[in-house]
Amino acid sequence: MASNRRDQAVRAPREQVAPAPRDQAVRATRDQAVRAAVDQGLLTETEPVVALLDTDGVRASAAALRAAFAAVTDAPVLHAFAVKACPLVPVLRLLYEAGLGAEVASPGELALARAAGVDPARIVLDSPAKTPAELREALALGIAVNADNPQELARIDALLAQAPSASPLGLRVNPQIGGGTIDALSTATATSKFGVALRDEGARARVVQAYLDRPRLTRLHTHSGSQGLPLSLLVTGVRAAYELAEEINAAAGRRQVDTLDIGGGLPVNFASDEETPTYAAYARLLATEVPGLFDGRYGLVTEFGRSLLAKHGTVLARVEYTKTSGSRPIAVTHAGVQVATRTVYDPASWPLRIAAYDAQGLPKEDGPAVDQDVAGPACFAGDLLAVARPLPLLEPGDVVAALDTGAYYFAHHYAYNSLPRPGVYGYAAGDDGTVRFATVRPPQSVAEIVAEAGGGHPDALVSPDAPVRPVAPVRPDASASD
Ligand SMILES: *Cc1c(COP(=O)(O)O)cnc(C)c1O
Numbered sequence: 206m207a208s209n210r211r212d213q214a215v216r217a218p219r220e221q222v223a224p225a226p227r228d229q230a231v232r233a234t235r236d237q238a239v240r241a242a243v244d245q246g247l248l249t250e251t252e253p254v255v256a257l258l259d260t261d262g263v264r265a266s267a268a269a270l271r272a273a274f275a276a277v278t279d280a281p282v283l284h285a286f287a288v289k290a291c292p293l294v295p296v297l298r299l300l301y302e303a304g305l306g307a308e309v310a311s312p313g314e315l316a317l318a319r320a321a322g323v324d325p326a327r328i329v330l331d332s333p334a335k336t337p338a339e340l341r342e343a344l345a346l347g348i349a350v351n352a353d354n355p356q357e358l359a360r361i362d363a364l365l366a367q368a369p370s371a372s373p374l375g376l377r378v379n380p381q382i383g384g385g386t387i388d389a390l391s392t393a394t395a396t397s398k399f400g401v402a403l404r405d406e407g408a409r410a411r412v413v414q415a416y417l418d419r420p421r422l423t424r425l426h427t428h429s430g431s432q433g434l435p436l437s438l439l440v441t442g443v444r445a446a447y448e449l450a451e452e453i454n455a456a457a458g459r460r461q462v463d464t465l466d467i468g469g470g471l472p473v474n475f476a477s478d479e480e481t482p483t484y485a486a487y488a489r490l491l492a493t494e495v496p497g498l499f500d501g502r503y504g505l506v507t508e509f510g511r512s513l514l515a516k517h518g519t520v521l522a523r524v525e526y527t528k529t530s531g532s533r534p535i536a537v538t539h540a541g542v543q544v545a546t547r548t549v550y551d552p553a554s555w556p557l558r559i560a561a562y563d564a565q566g567l568p569k570e571d572g573p574a575v576d577q578d579v580a581g582p583a584c585f586a587g588d589l590l591a592v593a594r595p596l597p598l599l600e601p602g603d604v605v606a607a608l609d610t611g612a613y614y615f616a617h618h619y620a621y622n623s624l625p626r627p628g629v630y631g632y633a634a635g636d637d638g639t640v641r642f643a644t645v646r647p648p649q650s651v652a653e654i655v656a657e658a659g660g661g662h663p664d665a666l667v668s669p670d671a672p673v674r675p676v677a678p679v680r681p682d683a684s685a686s687d
Pocket of ligand 1: 287289290308331428430431432468469470471508509510511512
């Protein structure tokens with residue numbers, strides 16, 4: 206295919222150093238997918254923004270994760286994918302078939318994992334706000350539950366007195382080791398809302414006692430944060446949990462804590478196609494710094510999200526118009542706050558790489574790089590994917606690609622301006638080398654937007670006869686048990 210040859214010859218005109226061969230291969234695969242998406246009509250006037258997911262890439266990351274831990278321990282390890290990073294059923298199934306489980310934090314996420322066919326034995330429930338109904342369901346299914354706080358432990362005690370459960374139970378602790386570069390995602394700060402704050406006055410002793418009082422409490426959980434945390438800080442958090450488990454087990458005089466859940470949070474490199482840091486590097490560092498973790502006395506649970514998916518997702522959007530404002534060239538595209546919410550509201554923490562393609566989906570390489578804004582479609586001034594970004598001058602009909610958006614981006618639609626959720630398509634090269642797409646999530650239709658916005662009962666606020674509560678009341682006994 207002529208376009209393939211051209212794609213392989215792609216180079217970035219502005220880069221000073223030649224990209225590493227692996228980067229080149231990643232880019233060639235992506236370029237081929239963009240070309241195919243345009244060729245096969247995924248991106249149209251009515252669907253001007255789509256999301257693509259490289260399924261081989263996702264599989265490779267899952268395999269790399271499993272291999273990294275298998276290289277440092279013979280202990281059983283459950284890699285529970287943090288569903289919040291990409292809450293799409295076919296993605297959960299893909300990861301499950303690749304040997305992963307699911308970490309869920311809401312009834313919706315649990316339902317997604319179950320819809321994907323994930324075995325309850327491979328599901329872990331974490332959340333700071335589990336309701337009695339949620340806990341009851343998890344305990345009935347035998348899903349592992351990590352309690353967040355002493356009140357939740359007491360609630361679980363009461364539920365267990367009512368009905369037996371096979372669920373492994375743990376407690377989340379906050380080692381209070383400090384935050385990373387992104388406050389909103391640092392969960393191990395002195396005042397974080399998550400887990401039992403271990404360094405607070407008397408807290409450690411109370412945690413140890415909580416275990417001694419509850420022989421069923423066999424797991425210990427910590428998750429220090431997501432993105433922006435250096436590996437050393439992640440390791441410090443894991444070491445704190447390990448040392449606490451040792452202390453509990455010494456006090457119990459037996460191996461009561463038999464499983465350590467070390468959370469997720471491996472940071473992702475958003476600056477290039479290089480996948481760094483790697484799972485292998487993290488696992489090796491843990492093995493060096495916390496050797497007892499891997500000596501076989503503890504089973505392990507991990508909860509990685511972003512690092513499994515981010516590099517494998519791409520948002521494509523058509524350039525609708527271009528203009529100049531205050532001498533700044535601006536390309537108005539269809540990808541903005543609805544698919545890149547964090548980048549738009551906190552661009553300093555979440556910069557995204559943008560790649561430019563022409564209307565045929567070929568890499569746009571002609572002409573000098575010009576500083577330009579890449580804007581989204583939403584009606585507020587800050588709806589910008591990139592500001593003053595040097596790119597070949599974009600024209601109407603061109604395609605921009607927002608890279609590394611496989612986690613916490615297109616799967617996290619923000620319904621501003623009633624912009625539709627874009628379609629999500631997995632892609633892989635077929636045996637003949639052509640790119641095949643599979644629908645992960647169809648694009649949201651305008652009719653669906655209307656229905657979800659109360660379109661089924663337009664008179665609700667103006668008709669005296671409209672029922673006050675058109676939905677069935679919650680079961681009155683739902684919280685009677687505690
Ligand atoms: C968000 C979260 C994760 C996943 O974090 P990533 O940065 O996506 O790896 C894992 N565990 C818990 C408890 C979380 O809240």
